[in-house]
Amino acid sequence: MTLWQIDIYPSEGTVDRDGARIAEEIFELRLADHLDVAMSKSFLVEGDFDADAVSAIAANYLVDPVTQRSVIATVGSDELLASPNANKTLVHVMAKPGVMDPVAQSTIAAIRDGGWQVEGVRTVRKYWLPELPPQQLDQICKRALSNDSIEQVIVGPLQLDRLQIGSAYEFELQHVAIRDLDDAALERLSKEGQLYLTLVEMQTIQKHFRDLGREPTDIELESVAQTWSEHCSHKTLAGRIAYRDENGERRFENMLKETIFAATQTIRKSLGDDDWCVSVFEDNAGVVTFDDEYNICFKVETHNHPSALEPYGGANTGIGGVIRDPLGTGMGAKPICNTDVFCFAPPETAPEDLPAGVLHPRRVMKGVVSGVRDYGNRMGIPTVNGAVYFDPRYLGNPLVYAGNVGMLPVDKCFKEALPGDYIVAMGGRTGRDGIHGATFSSAELTSESESLSGGAVQIGNAITEKMVADVLLQARDEGLYNAVTDCGAGGFSSAVGEMGEKIGAEVWLDKCPLKYDGLSYTEIWISEAQERMVLSVSADQWEPLRKLCESEGVEVTRIGKFEATGNLRLMYGDDLVGEVTMHFLHDGRPPIVRDAIYEAPTVRPLEGTVPADHDETLRKILAALNVASKEWIIRQYDHEVQGGSVIKPLVGVQADGPGDAAVVRPRVESRRGIVISNGMNPHFGDFDTYHMAASAIDEAMRNAVAVGADPAKIAILDNFCWGYTDRPETLGSLVRAAIACQDMAIALGTPFISGKDSLNNEFSYNDDAGNRQTIAIPPSLLISAMGQVEDVSKCVTMDLKQAGNAIYLVGETKDELGGSHFSLVNKLSGGQVPTVEVQSAKSIFAAMHQAIKGGSVRACHDLSEGGLGAAIAEMCFAGELGADLQISDLTQNGLSAEVVLFSESNSRFLVEVASDATESFEACFASLPLTRLGSIVEGETLTIRDGDQAVLESQWPALKQTWQKPLAFESH
DSSP: OEEEEEEEEEOTTSOOHHHHHHHHHHHHTTSSSSOOOEEEEEEEEEESOOHHHHHHHIIIIIOOTTTEEEEEEETTOHHHHOSTTTTSEEEEEEEOTTSOOHHHHHHHHHHHHTTOOEEEEEEEEEEEEOOOOHHHHHHHIIIIIOOTTTEEEEESSOOOSSOOOOOOOOOOOOBOOOTTOOHHHHHHHHHHTTOOOOHHHHHHHHHHHHHHTSOOBHHHHHHHHHHHSHHHHOTTTTSEEEEEETTEEEEESSHHIIIIIHHHHHHHHHHGGGOOEEEOSSSSSEEEEOSSSEEEEEEEEEOHHHHHHOHHHHHHHHHHHHHHHHHTSTTOOEEEEEEEEEEEOOTTOOGGGOOTTOOOHHHHHHHHHHHHHHHHHHHTOOEEEEEEEEOGGGSSOOEEEEEEEEEEEGGGSOOOOOTTOEEEEEESOBOSTTTTHHHHTTSOEETTHHHHSGGGOOOOOHHHHHHHHHHHHHHHHTTOOSEEEEOOTTTHHHHHHHHTTTTOEEEEGGGSOBSSTTOOHHHHHHOOOSSEEEEEEOHHHHHHHHHHHHHTTOOEEEEEEEOTTSEEEEEETTEEEEEEEHHHHHHOSOOOEEEEEOOOOOOOOOBSOOOSOHHHHHHHHHHSTTTSOOHHHHTTSOOSTTSOEEEOSEETTTTOEEOSOEEEOSSTTOOOEEEEEEEOOGGGGGTOHHHHHHHHHHHHHHHHHHHTOOGGGOEEEEEEEOSOTTSHHHHHHHHHHHHHHHHHHHHHTOOEEEEEEEOOOEEEEEOTTSOEEEEEOOOEEEEEEEEEESOGGGOOBSSOOOTTOEEEEESOOOSOOTTOHHHHHTTOBOOOOOOOOHHHHHHHHHHHHHHHHHTOEEEEEEOOTTHHHHHHHHHHHHHTOEEEEEOHHHHTTTOOHHHHHHOOOSSOEEEEEOTTOHHHHHHHTTTSOEEEEEEEESSSEEEEEETTEEEEEEEHHHHHHHHHSTTOOOOO
């Protein structure tokens, strides 16, 4: 065998864009001034090849002859060093052994399809840097060129003679001595073994095995830890909580069930025979009715901790994982669109302010965005809706929410694994990627996390998942399995454990296909390697399923059997390596009563200097990162693929205005559409998490209604991301938000159909003085909404359409500047946080829907971040028209001009109405708050008057430039 290296450079005269990008990133991270950096992408190819064969492989599969050139030699040869950059410092970056390398996998498949017998391939990045002091070079390698969680850095030439990933595994059954441990030793085992269980849980496991008269095997202990993890069992939110606030005490036996679940049940009972919920909180995604032939489902997941360690891989597999949720819902739904919402620390954060173990926010942001981009685009699924929020408290814990909507036939919404069925693994092979992912996601991050938990990060392969999705849906339609679920957190441990919970299962771990040699039986069981589905297949279904998968190049293997024993039996060859009762796995976790306290803060008057220059305030708000254009991100996503995108993320004359919600027509033969929107406002949680949650629901609803969704058929999802909930006050703030969710959902008739929580989002480190410091995220609740429209041609967008048309403000403006962007940009404190008057909101949403449906509305924009001032500015520059507004009707009611312009009161819309349709529009809002503000004008001027005085007068092109500039990063 010979190990060849193929270095790929830009052609002569072609710009080295990768080198320039890295140089810019080094500069942005303040690691050095502008350096001259060169880069090449390399492949290490191992096989029994001569030079001609390797040249043919490079020419056929790896090198674009128009834009690239290559250097080919055996590893270590002088030809590889004698490049145009030979006098500089050479740095190699490559994946650590065992880390998923999708490009290498695809390359191996392509070479083998070409008839060459290749032994292995690995990808490498080569950089040439100027000579630098060792410490500075080390910082550049760690912070800009590599990620220590998954990559290794080699300075100088490679010293390899072959590619070897893993070695043959020698079986040895491992037991864990637990029965005689004291409490301190149990806690140490939980942490050092990355089980992340509480002392009471460890004591329960200890007693269980004492009663059995034996020690647990390592795989039994891991199985319990995965099943009992916060990520898999939601033991905090679904647990017993003693809650106390200003209204007294309340005890929950199951907090989620008694708030969010209860709201949905109440709504479904009130709907009676008109209930449009199909399956809620019982499958991988929530399902509602759509038309006579299809239902639709929606799921939003979080992938926060992995994204903190490896932004690209974490976000990549976050979107990949949530796509598998609809695929594993019912008998399998076709994924039709993606959503994403991100929370980052400000990208201008100074590198010297970063604690040890924290990646720079700019690098995190670019990695996360590209991870979501690559996976969704490669699978051919449009990313149609999302949002980005910035706060310094996301420094150690960025939040990555990923969602997917799927369609499934009405007769394929339910499934059942049957005794005697084979347990079948379909898709990707199993490796060490993602081990301890579920337990790791349940723990607090620290400065040591990247070294302790690097294996918890997975790297996805979208092409493999695309192949799995296509063959799975074909198998569904041919009736080749009885049940399916995705293999996500906890790997086979969770997937098989959940499918066989009511039956029992025997798993043959030695039958599982592996990426490389050397995995132990426990690693096989808990690996979270991506792109895998688990099916329940009867004996007569197996052979046709196998043939179908083989014809499509998708690997499928029988790895066990569901058997009515009530036990989970784990075999490795002829050896029994673990046996646990399903009852202990799923019902054995000890109930813990947690205390939760919430003290509602006193409302204080707005404090600070209120600026008189409203034009300058508006420019500051439009330039605020939470308000500024996210076009840099949106343009990287394909939101047109599958041909169903009706209202895009960006709208208007130049297709660069901020749309309120996405509209997708999933069946091109039908005009019926799906509306996707979201609501989130972490700043409000600093005042009161009840009002934060209520406002998030109101925002998600009004975004959907603004484009035409029927508010009587909107389903919502909750995603709670919180700090360390073992603190009573932190848990109290979460419970308060859940109570608000219950109140709002019932009042609006808007059921929750699915959700997911991510707790313990805190980062701990030692400061320069050796003191332990902790950064906790703000309480962050994402509400995602899925509405429907009968006819997508009736939908509206937010950009102004025609001069002379009237502009109306729908809804009541109140003195609610607490937590607003007006307060944030002017560094004000105090104030009243926006509240929701639920019955008024419900009536306004219904009236707005009727007005849009009636055809009188030409444009509609919800009022949220930045209030009226930001909303009208966005409508002007999206439609390239001016506006002349009069706010005296509002200020005469006692409101100041700044409150009218910048309050972020809920349940409000800014609406353009055709000049000949004002009477019919006003009729829709009889007895509801409605103010005619003025009209659209030709030209570039936005004027807002209070009586005879112009309180704001700006040119919309300048406002647009201000809005677009802050996040206008170059895309690579």
